Amino acid sequence: MSNSKLGLDPGVVSACRQAARQIAEQVSEQVAGRTTVSVERSVTRLLGVDGADSLDVPLPNVLVDHVHDRGGLGRGVAYWIGNAMLQTGRTPQQIAESVSAGELVLTELDLAEERAIHTRVMEECAARLKDISGRFEERRAMRERLGDSPAPLRYVLTATGDVYEDVVHAKAVAEAGGDIVAVIRSTAQSLLDYVPYGPTTEGYGGTFATQANFRIMREAMDEWSEQHGRYVRLSSFCSGLCMSEIASMGAWEGFDNMVNDALYGILYRDINIVRGLIDQRVSRMINGYFGVVINTGEDNYLRTADAIEAAPSVTASQFINHQLAHESGVPDSQIALGDAFEIDVPVRNSLLYQWAQAQLTRELFPDCPVKYMPPTRHMDGNLFRTHASDTLFNLVTIATGQGLQTIGVPTEGIFTPHIHDRVLGLQNVDYVFNAAHDLGEEIEFKQGGVIQTRAQEVLASAHVLLERIAQTGLFRAIEQATFGDVSRSVDAGRGIEGIVTVEEGYFNPVVELMREVSYA
Amino acid sequence: MSNSKLGLDPGVVSACRQAARQIAEQVSEQVAGRTTVSVERSVTRLLGVDGADSLDVPLPNVLVDHVHDRGGLGRGVAYWIGNAMLQTGRTPQQIAESVSAGELVLTELDLAEERAIHTRVMEECAARLKDISGRFEERRAMRERLGDSPAPLRYVLTATGDVYEDVVHAKAVAEAGGDIVAVIRSTAQSLLDYVPYGPTTEGYGGTFATQANFRIMREAMDEWSEQHGRYVRLSSFCSGLCMSEIASMGAWEGFDNMVNDALYGILYRDINIVRGLIDQRVSRMINGYFGVVINTGEDNYLRTADAIEAAPSVTASQFINHQLAHESGVPDSQIALGDAFEIDVPVRNSLLYQWAQAQLTRELFPDCPVKYMPPTRHMDGNLFRTHASDTLFNLVTIATGQGLQTIGVPTEGIFTPHIHDRVLGLQNVDYVFNAAHDLGEEIEFKQGGVIQTRAQEVLASAHVLLERIAQTGLFRAIEQATFGDVSRSVDAGRGIEGIVTVEEGYFNPVVELMREVSYA
Amino acid sequence: MPRSVDLTAVVPYADHLDDGLVQLSFTLPVPYSLAARKAALELAGKMGFEDPEVVHYQQLTDGYTYFVMYGRCVQSIDFTELQGDGFDIEYMSEEEIERFAEEQVGRAIVVVGASTGSDTHSVGIDAMLNLKGYHGHHGLEGYRSFRTYNLGSQVPNSVLVAKAIEVGADAILVSQTVTQQNLHVHNLTELVEMVEAEGRRGEMILACGGPRVSNELAKELGYDAGFSKGTYPHHLATFIVRELASRVAAG
């Protein structure tokens, strides 16, 4: 902050951090003592359970429901699996299959000694985590061997609904210089309390996040990367009712980034607040542990609230999300906080306000990569108008040194992009990043000018907001429509029935193992 | 210069001005004692001669050729017209008609007393100039009544080849916010040693500059301006073999701007250097006198020479053009020096270099409006690529406060623009000018950074170049391909046969009257 | 002399009257090559363009080539027929609508709206129904003559239809934004079928909207009207009160 371009007051900044820490601690307390069906399912996944039954119900669901139906989930699914492993000598996968076949009832087995169960499960889980970590090591080596792109990384969505078509689109993205391909999910996967199984070709507005789809994409992109000597990253969404499960799947398949923000589900998918925040905590822990970069969703607020008025809520949310991520053990270098270029086109001096906001985010979180999103809300069918906005967006991205940028496409206001639209978008990015390569270094902002003043005002308002939330708590703030102009109450919303109060003796091997190495 | 953003050295700047003054004075000496057929034709026009004969030869040509064929042009056409007026009592127009009909041979009439001829012609010419000035006064009043746009003015070309189509295109331009409509001329009109007569509908790459076409455009735009309450300016080209004639026609028809640069014709149309510079002198005098803004053509150099390497030649040429315009009595506020955004797209930091160059021009000529031209040379059929370049071009325009901007269009690399292409271009301009409205005020350049260094280097090289030209003279510099990588020699080129050495007793009423009120 | 447009045979205009120039762009799943260029030219020919021209083409990835083209369209349209077609609707202002409703309908008009299926885009339906409205124009909630129920987003068609029946709605209003793979067409069709299955189609006005919903599409799917980008609440309200008034008049 010492050489802030914006003349920010370090006192205000640390007061914001302090308030955010308080808010995050409150949240931790409020969600403590509870687990959820999806957290438990991700434990089964990280113990090696995969597959689906004849009705396409995933085995992690079969297993967890089985225990839950029998009132045993308060102890954690790991307890029952561990016991069954000891009693039957089978692997978690075999156990799941037996349960599915109706041959085994976990809660009816003899119970081994608690310590023994714990040890067995921890051992099993540690082995799995080690497998995954090993694969991530290889991946890091591959990335280094093939060479890594400098920031801002070009983050590009594909969304055909058909994983095989996504592969084609992703290759076009890679060829045009995309660094990260994010396979957007089929609409409303958020609302499914399970993760579909197998390769899929029938999504709407996106392709289902399934482990098979992840694998197909990963293989295709690894092949492209090897052929072309440039590493292409992959990303997907940990949101909705299966946040932590998708995090585990992504880990298995070597995904490099994950959109990971419970607020999206809470605000826009009406998922219960507590459910969302518990799932998020474990989900982020998993992402954090394996070195996966998480993207938060503040940009979404600007799609429903006015970008000028809502700017302080974005900044406040970044402070909170940053603390919540820390609490889950995600280091700064893996926290890509959300932000967006969303001021309405005719606003006088909008570029100055955008610049102020983008620079503010960079200065507040200098070690976080930031996920900067393109203009979308005010875009329409005039392809040229959108392309012009994208050009200035690209300019602000490079001039403020964002960590990653979701690229804009000319058809933003109409379609999920056609194959060539992303290429046109990437060509724009290339042009601007190169033409304005050192612009950020080159310019200074006038003391007390429009940009400095705007940034200072946004920070000041964010501070007020954070202090208020620290008083009332995050839940109440959400109820008061603080974020994205949407109000949600703590005792309603989807997935609330999946929250389970833990009992004496509950344990979660994933959390235990990951906390050991967690970020201090 | 005191608060130069570029840290320019005032000593170097005044040395440049000094050298340019020297160069301009040399040019004046070198062209002194000569007139040209087109200068003489413009005298006839400003004495009120118009129309064409049955073979479509314009009466000004008939009259001047008539005198020239008979060896009388060394005294100036005004002398012969004045004499004929005294001898026959007819108006200049009637005289021209009689000559055309073969009823009158000017050189065979009795000769009146010299003083009397001079007085008669001056009186007639003064009356004509007064008419025109009166019309310009009305026009200024109209502009004030309807309200004037703030700089940068949006300058837009139409080029259909058919004046009636140009009217349609011009209205679309006006509707989309264009401030100045420039009717581009049919290709190679530069090479015609006469101005075609009447309305025309068959041009290529542009529409013939004829007085009738000027009138049709003017009436259409005046009507639009009145209806919509916003004054739309008109512009055309004083270049080629008829520079001063077109200046007179533009004056008659109330054109507000004129592209006026002999170098274009010399370099790209192979017009003789001396012919070009004589014609330019008178042409600029006429423009200057009536308050018409002239646009110079430095931008053209960057279409044939590399924009990075050729930058000093652009700056040097601006200094020279500025002095030449002064010498013709054009005040700073009417000198729109040429400049262009033409660095090749893949050049790293090209935006910084463009910015440096654009800011340099503004600081060197703070009271001149500057005509800033869009990227064209490196544009191709990828409409989106061009639109992105235009966006950054628009950004530099507004951030450096250019006086007028020729807008870019997506089809720049392919067609003279289709009717909607200009509208798309203007929407881009609107967006950027508004979004970055106060950006120029807001930012400062790093001391010794890329932008400052580049500007200082260009200025230093321009200085070296100007000193060299001051030594060798402009003609030699042109021979050495100093501008636009094109070489032309002083004793060749088109139109050389139209240069006439003046004799004892030569006089030119236009020049005499205009010099009286000329800019000191 | 200026030529004038023959409205009985209108063709595209780019630089000159009747030049017919049209810009097009598309990708072909063929390798980047001169043969690809040829394929694009032939395809444009099949679309009926004369003098097709490729002004830009580039490889996207192995086997995929993108083209920007121009061609001369020789087909023409008789515009005089369309003009007469009553397309240029005159919208009433909020005040006019209130007065008209009072006089011609004479009771509260009940409307139920939602963004249906898995669609979570609620901004469109909110723009129509909520007091806040859109770009400074009140939503129907702010009209005296309307009683509104906005069920929000992600609403199953069955829930929407049930609510409409429950409150005796005069109109059902559906918003659809996600259109990939024609999701909106499926959702919109399902709703009409449900209303018909309930035997209520005659009693209710069905209107839908969204960025890629057109009046033509809506009618094709069995709705009374469809509204796209640029719609303001008073456009919708004008349509509803006029339609209701004529139904009232028809008895």
Place this chain on the structure above:
Amino acid sequence: MPRSVDLTAVVPYADHLDDGLVQLSFTLPVPYSLAARKAALELAGKMGFEDPEVVHYQQLTDGYTYFVMYGRCVQSIDFTELQGDGFDIEYMSEEEIERFAEEQVGRAIVVVGASTGSDTHSVGIDAMLNLKGYHGHHGLEGYRSFRTYNLGSQVPNSVLVAKAIEVGADAILVSQTVTQQNLHVHNLTELVEMVEAEGRRGEMILACGGPRVSNELAKELGYDAGFSKGTYPHHLATFIVRELASRVAAG
């Protein structure tokens, strides 16, 4: 499973194989109105597009409306036929050309070039002929096997033809950049007619180039080849030496 492209029936690809989506834009000389939108839809229909859609339209000036549209193209192209058509030319390098010319032609190849008519755009012909060349590739002046005459710009066709006859040119090279109102077509046609009138068509290779000249257009106008954007001198040289060699071979 991934579906594979049927190269015998290729249609445009946007989001999914065979979705056929094409983007188009144009202006109609009709007033901005719903009727205008309808006219655009009908016109797209006449071009053979299914499900045409207007995604943007706006007034340009009274009586003129601009449209951005999408439509589904249902025509297809048999790409397998085009692939065989020998379109994918293999160009030789400068060195290969020199060697080939030495072996197969065995004498200096004389070429005369210009930008003709009123066209003052000389950058294209200079790129082909001058030593400096284009993007780091020598122009033909730099080849041992060529003797070049670059007459520059604004050269009347008659002057170019006379020069070619005078120096016994093997090839005439014409550049044309201004194409508005098909000016290039007029100029290019005139030149061929002159060469034919002189009875020299058989002796000389005629090649032309420019941003909107295509090989197809050139052939249609009676040239041996046409070259567009992206041409390098060695492309032209490859063509000339091969053509000459085959003429030499044919006797």
